[in-house]
Amino acid sequence: MRRGIELRAARVRHGPLEALHGVELAAPTGAVTVLLGRNGAGRTTVLRALAGTAKLSAGTVVWDGADVTRHAAHARAAAGLCFVPDRQAVFAALRVAEQLRLAAPDGDHRPALDAYPELRPLLDRRAGTLSGGEQRMVAVSRALLSRARVVLVDEPAQGMAPRVAARTYALLRELDAAVVLAEQRLPPGLRTGDGTVLVHELRRGAVVFSGEAGELAEADEAGGAATAG
Template identity: 70%
Template sequence: MTVDIELRAARVRYGPLEALHGVDLAAPTGLLTVLLGRNGAGRTTALRALAGAVPLAAGRVVWDGVEVTRMPAYARARRGLAFVPDQRAVFGALTVAENLELACPGGGSAVTKATFPALRPLLPRLAGTLSGGEQRMLAVARALLSPASLLLLDEPTQGMSPAATARTHTLLAEACGAHGRTVVLAEQRLPPGLRRAVTVVHELRRGAVAFSGEPSELRSR
């Protein structure tokens, strides 16, 4: 397996507190990787470090063989990275249609059919008036409809209905398998609907990697 993006000896600090303690982790190209951990374990910080949303105090970010440690988040987005954070992942003052238009110009209702049909009747609504689960659907749809080859998503199904969660897992698995994109998720637990699709799992505890390997190895532990 070739590596798409990775952290090398990454350290992140929030003021006097260090959130990542020399973390090494890699996401293979065209496959699905999951960062696991409880709240405060460092999985969200690791994802943000990959996206360029937080700076490294030490270490490196290497993407497709190129060091991008000092590359700002907007430049990583232009290079082909889409990041869905755990909060404020949509433009609340824009309609659902306008949010989708930013990712896929001229898409309209056709693109919602290809991702989340439940969004179609919501197209004229302001995104800020949607429920939490609906906003997550919109955020995931925007990432999937973008031309990005690398998708980073922080708890993408939080607040979704079981049906929308299942649909999300199907779409993310297809993004890797059928479309060859690299997908990295941050989750508290390994989603049952993605166990067959996940290739690599990194479990973080207290800002350090406690386990890296295949999902079957994690279950045996």
């Protein structure tokens, strides 16, 4: 696997409280990296630290071997990082077609409509009038169109129908990028043992498991068997 983006001994503070406690994790290019954890575990803070919207109080952000800790969020975006937050991920006042055209480097938004044909009848609608699942389709489409080298998405399938969610994970797996997703649970489409899906599980701002998705499933099964016994 090629280089990607990583945190080294990363700490983030929110006022007097520390949200990340020396987090170490890597998200290589060519794989999907899933950040697992309950609300408050630190998943979103990790994404924001990678994107540059949360400042580190200690540690470093390394991207393709270079220290980008001091690079502002807009500089990381200009260098090819796309961050899709869980809220306010679309421009509510802009029409769907406008948002997709802005995201595509050449203005051609047809690949987004191939990925999500559900958006075709919505092109003239303002994004703020869409349902939550429709807004997520627009937000993920913008990430797909951007041709980013790093794609960070907080709960990509939130509000989507199961079949659309499954398609979304398949699309994200096909990207030639370092893809990092924040999830409360490992989605069915990413429970694979082929080494292309990596997992970092967080609890209370610390990483408690790092490995392949298949290893997490084996650990969960072993834990369940021990509990049953």
